[in-house]
Amino acid sequence: MKELIKEAALILKRSRFTTAFTGAGISVESGIPSFRGSGGLWEKYDPGVLDLQHFMHDPAGSWVVIKEIFYDFFGMAKPNKAHLVLARMEKEGLLGRIVTQNIDNLHQEAGSLLLSEFHGNSKKLKCLQCHREYHPGQISLDHFPPTCVECGGILKPGFVFFGEGIPQVPLAEAYEAASISDVFLIIGTTGEVMPANQIPFMAKEYGAVIIEVNPEPSNYTDKITDIFLQGKATVVMEQLERQLFPAALDDDQDGIN
Numbered sequence: 200m201k202e203l204i205k206e207a208a209l210i211l212k213r214s215r216f217t218t219a220f221t222g223a224g225i226s227v228e229s230g231i232p233s234f235r236g237s238g239g240l241w242e243k244y245d246p247g248v249l250d251l252q253h254f255m256h257d258p259a260g261s262w263v264v265i266k267e268i269f270y271d272f273f274g275m276a277k278p279n280k281a282h283l284v285l286a287r288m289e290k291e292g293l294l295g296r297i298v299t300q301n302i303d304n305l306h307q308e309a310g311s312l313l314l315s316e317f318h319g320n321s322k323k324l325k326c327l328q329c330h331r332e333y334h335p336g337q338i339s340l341d342h343f344p345p346t347c348v349e350c351g352g353i354l355k356p357g358f359v360f361f362g363e364g365i366p367q368v369p370l371a372e373a374y375e376a377a378s379i380s381d382v383f384l385i386i387g388t389t390g391e392v393m394p395a396n397q398i399p400f401m402a403k404e405y406g407a408v409i410i411e412v413n414p415e416p417s418n419y420t421d422k423i424t425d426i427f428l429q430g431k432a433t434v435v436m437e438q439l440e441r442q443l444f445p446a447a448l449d450d451d452q453d454g455i456n
């Protein structure tokens with residue numbers, strides 16, 4: 200592992216443009232479970248609440264569950280070390296963009312600015328009628344469905360539901376990142392969700408080196424990953440940080456076991 204971390208750090212330092220591609224796994228250590236797998240949200244909840252047709256048919260019923268998952272529960276989470284290292288990499292000129300599938304706002308809270316929210320953001324609510332946007336704090340979530348102060352239209356969370364298209368701007372930014380990146384750093388995603396899962400494959404076709412961080416192999420590992428850093432996001436990213444920014448070294452040790 201030590202040699203792989205060093206190799207990955209060297210590649211990242213030499214890269215002209217690096218993109219991080221993140222999924223639910225990067226936020227697991229912030230206390231937000233992934234959707235799939237053991238302990239995932241779909242063991243407790245019906246994914247149907249995030250289906251657009253279901254929401255349009257029964258917005259009040261959908262909102263009861265949506266509030267519990269995305270506002271009561273996600274609302275408590277704070278960025279972890281992996282989010283913070285990516286934000287630092289951006290500040291220090293080592294990261295050109297994050298394309299995230301996550302909707303939890305934790306990259307923003309960590310300080311990342313060059314961010315494409317492929318699936319939108321739960322920290323925005325949008326009026327289905329007049330398209331006005333709100334922050335959750337501006338709206339009472341005591342009565343369902345919440346409605347627009349201006350026009351009385353139903354408010355929908357600002358993330359992409361099943362059956363809904365990907366917003367144009369992050370889609371275009373993700374395609375651009377895939378076409379110009381020397382390095383793609385994939386963190387915490389199974390690579391199962393279409394069409395987001397195609398972005399790293401595109402990057403590979405354009406010639407990017409693929410570095411992947413995940414405790415388990417994903418759909419990418421055997422197919423396109425060049426360096427697999429097997430482990431939890433916080434642990435691996437902290438080790439990577441120590442190699443990327445040697446001033447962070449503790450006296451005479453490099454922090455890698």
Ligand code: NAD
Binds near residue numbers: 222228318432
């Ligand atoms: P996923 O649920 O399909 O897979 C999670 C991945 O994270 C797995 O590969 C798992 O091995 C890995 N993982 C688990 N613990 C980890 C850790 N500590 N460090 C690093 N990796 C770890 O997630 P996905 O591929 O992102 O797809 C799920 C979709 O659901 C996404 O598109 C996203 O929009 C949404 N989602 C978002 C959140 C969030 O915003 N935090 C949470 C759940 C789901």
